[in-house]
Amino acid sequence: MNGSVSEFSPLYSIKVPVATKNGEVIEFRIETTRKSDEETMIITRVFEDFAWFLHCLQSQDNVIGVLFPPLPLRPLTSVSAAEKLAKKQVNSSPGVLVGDDFMSVCQVYEEFLRLCANHPRLGHSPVLEKFLMEREAPARIRVRKNIFDSFKKTYDDKRTSIFKDVNEDLQQARVNNEENLKLLKSANSSHQKIVNSTHRVSAAYAEINAALKQLSTLSTNSRDQAKNTEWCEKAAESCEYASKLHNTSALVSKRSVGATLQLYEGFAHSQHEMLQKRIYKAMDLENAKRSFEKAKPHKKQQAEDEMKRMESELKEMTSVTLPELARHNRQRVRAWQSSLLKVSESEIKSSRNALSEFTEAHQKMENFTN
Secondary structure, three states: OOOOOOOOOOOEEEEEEEEEEEOOEEEEEEEEEEOOOOEEEEEEEOHHHHHHHHHHHHOOOOOOOOOOOOOOOOOOOOHHHHHHHHHHHHOOOHHHOOOOOHHHHHHHHHHHHHHHHHOOOOOOOHHHHHHHHOOOOOOOOOOOOOHHHHHHHHHHHHHHHOOOOOOHHHHHHHHHHHHHHHHHHHHHHHHHHHHHHHHHHHHHHHHHHHHHHHHOOOOOOHHHHHHHHHHHHHHHHHHHHHHHHHHHHHHHHHHHHHHHHHHHHHHHHHHHHHHHHHHHHHHHHHHHHHHHHHOOHHHHHHHHHHHHHHHHHHHHHHHHHHHHHHHHHHHHHHHHHHHHHHHHHHHHHHHHHHHHHHHHHHHHHHHHHO
């Protein structure tokens, strides 16, 4: 297998425009156009289909050293879970809970499929074509994980943490990735707190808006009632605008910076697993070398063949992993440029509109006092 990863022209154009709730299941509508013949297929998939699709991609024979896109989180479907999350976001009365944001979920799942389709080693996969271009979802088997899998992973991580990679570039990549994983997890948590706080500010403005509208009806002095009502209504309009402004800011930040943080935290986990597989192979090679040194004469040739096979596999894995990491780093820079540009442009536009809106409201309210 050639280890070089050249520029790849995607075979498919993919959109996930709609997600709908069907009972306790979220169904994603996927629109795929195959570029070679312009054939378009519209299909429906659920989370379990995506999980099985990724499992099948990872089970192929020709994906050694591939950095797989992380599977998106399972969408919330139960009413109690959604209410708990929304309550956490606004920390207020049930009357101002944040609604379902299926657009954000669609964007995350669309990006997952786009990353798979744009990958030079996954884009040609028959697994991808079957998932995208067949109306019925592929038959799937539930991939079960139990507590022993968790114990084994913890043990393996501890065992390999003290093993140093002989390739200095990949060893440094391991060290950097472990640090990046901690930083991304912290940044993702901090950003979510910012988004939740912005939702709370939006909810507070909504409550002030409701209070002002009620206040406008309380005056009993007929001479002052008209002016009081007009002042309260204008102030209420400004609060309503501020509420929508902060809500939009939270959504844009969630769909840009938040989605990118979540994606690349997942990629850091994927990179950890990819580099772990290489360490396992290096440890197998060390064991093979020791076996060769201790082998009896009549088993020397068999031990040597096994050692050479391990060396060849590790060399092949290295030839794939290095360009794969370089491609991933370029992709990561472009993703961060795009998300930061998107949120910056949105904030600039919102600030300009807010300045105009609040300046006009201020001038009108000054006239009321004269």
